[in-house]
Amino acid sequence: MLCKANGVNVADGDPFLGSDLDIRYATIGDGLPPDLDRLLYFDEHWDSISFISWWPAAIARKYNILNVSFWTEPALVFTIDYHLDVLREGGYFPIKGDEEKNVIDFIPGVQPIMTKDLMSYFHDLDVSSTTSRIVWDAFEQVKYADFILIKTLQQLEHKAVSAMNQKHPAYAIGPINFTKSLVPKSLWSNSKAPGSVLYFSFGSLAQSNKQLAEEIACGLLLSGVPFLWVIRDREDVFPDGFEDESKDQGLIVSWCNQNEVLSNPAIGGFLTHCGWNSILETIWCGVPMICYPFFADQPTNRKLVVDDWKVGINLCDGTSVYRKEVAEKIKQLMSAETSISLRDEMKKMRMLMRKALDEQGSSQANFNQFLKDLAVKAEDYP
Numbered sequence: 341m342l343c344k345a346n347g348v349n350v351a352d353g354d355p356f357l358g359s360d361l362d363i364r365y366a367t368i369g370d371g372l373p374p375d376l377d378r379l380l381y382f383d384e385h386w387d388s389i390s391f392i393s394w395w396p397a398a399i400a401r402k403y404n405i406l407n408v409s410f411w412t413e414p415a416l417v418f419t420i421d422y423h424l425d426v427l428r429e430g431g432y433f434p435i436k437g438d439e440e441k442n443v444i445d446f447i448p449g450v451q452p453i454m455t456k457d458l459m460s461y462f463h464d465l466d467v468s469s470t471t472s473r474i475v476w477d478a479f480e481q482v483k484y485a486d487f488i489l490i491k492t493l494q495q496l497e498h499k500a501v502s503a504m505n506q507k508h509p510a511y512a513i514g515p516i517n518f519t520k521s522l523v524p525k526s527l528w529s530n531s532k533a534p535g536s537v538l539y540f541s542f543g544s545l546a547q548s549n550k551q552l553a554e555e556i557a558c559g560l561l562l563s564g565v566p567f568l569w570v571i572r573d574r575e576d577v578f579p580d581g582f583e584d585e586s587k588d589q590g591l592i593v594s595w596c597n598q599n600e601v602l603s604n605p606a607i608g609g610f611l612t613h614c615g616w617n618s619i620l621e622t623i624w625c626g627v628p629m630i631c632y633p634f635f636a637d638q639p640t641n642r643k644l645v646v647d648d649w650k651v652g653i654n655l656c657d658g659t660s661v662y663r664k665e666v667a668e669k670i671k672q673l674m675s676a677e678t679s680i681s682l683r684d685e686m687k688k689m690r691m692l693m694r695k696a697l698d699e700q701g702s703s704q705a706n707f708n709q710f711l712k713d714l715a716v717k718a719e720d721y722p
């Protein structure tokens with residue numbers, strides 16, 4: 341196969357490493373200070389990156405080159421967004437709180453989904469808001485792509501991927517950029533019992549607000565569970581005395597190598613904001629999750645993790661977070677007795693993911709097929 345001949349393997353970090361393809365990467369900053377809370381200044385952040393929603397298609401057209409669009413979100417989210425025009429026509433984008441319209445059951449490849457589980461921008465009533473505009477533009481433009489790559493597993497999202505394929509050449513090639521053998525280096529949690537530590541991070545964008553951090557901090561103390569908390573800006577966020585009180589129970593850091601942490605045997609659970617990359621990394625390491633989604637695709641990702649795949653639980657069952665409930669949920673997840681079924685389901689998903697990334701696995705096969713189709717299509721381009 342083309343891919344194999346070129347030595348390309350989706351499990352080896354950079355999938356193009358070792359190939360004879362001339363692939364170059366560039367990082368594009370959003371122009372905002374690195375430590376700015378992008379959740380707090382969400383519109384400014386999205387405004388500053390809005391160019392990414394339209395320029396790839398425009399440039400591809402201008403220079404008559406192939407346009408490959410790569411999406412780091414579940415096929416479920418991508419498919420719903422791909423049908424924004426249909427949803428807008430039906431009065432679902434935005435959702436206007438109409439009782440009769442609380443389930444969407446007409447998107448090909450998407451099981452009936454409650455409107456509450458849709459991405460956060462569906463609930464933004466202002467269609468001219470930065471987020472709504474960018475999402476709309478991005479999915480108008482994606483229709484001009486020659487190929488769509490989705491960072492997901494075919495086995496997990498078979499229906500959505502197949503339905504997408506009826507409309508557009510789409511390939512489930514995820515997850516990529518994991519190395520197969522992650523060897524944990526020296527880590528505080530090395531001194532802890534297997535499965536005893538809760539890892540807690542809200543990803544690269546979201547920072548905890550004071551009230552939320554306070555409830556979680558107190559919940560952690562009440563639970564007594566050892567923890568590793570990644571928080572980028574901890575100034576003035578924790579309740580008085582928390583860092584002192586918790587110094588024997590937990591470690592607080594501003595950043596870590598998440599893959600290394602998750603693959604450490606001491607980690608028994610992950611309190612996550614449901615960023616898609618974190619979810620895939622967590623499944624790769626077989627760690628069950630406690631979910632607290634903030635915005636964008638995260639509420640929909642939560643549905644996959646908790647309701648569909650049953651490898652995680654919600655942090656809170658209502659709309660607010662209370663320390664007592666936080667403590668209960670943490671204890672429930674971390675106890676081997678109360679989370680048997682979660683752990684069993686997670687084992688199955690982990691196996692699926694590892695198989696998909698094998699040399700004969702679906703992600704590898706889809707990636708190989710993509711390279712073949714790309715080469716054929718490239719013949720039409722001068």
Ligand SMILES: O=c1ccn([C@@H]2O[C@H](COP(=O)(O)OP(=O)(O)O[C@H]3O[C@H](CO)[C@@H](O)[C@H](O)[C@H]3O)[C@@H](O)[C@H]2O)c(=O)[nH]1
Pocket residue numbers: 412413541542543544545546570594595596597598599614615616617618619621635636637638
């Ligand atoms: O201390 C840390 C914290 C995070 N990470 C890494 O940072 C990435 C975080 O990615 P993700 O979990 O997807 O969260 P966000 O950075 O918040 O991702 C944004 O982009 C994702 C799609 O790519 C969306 O699913 C999210 O909603 C959106 O917030 C992961 O690879 C983590 O391994 C670290 O390495 N160290």
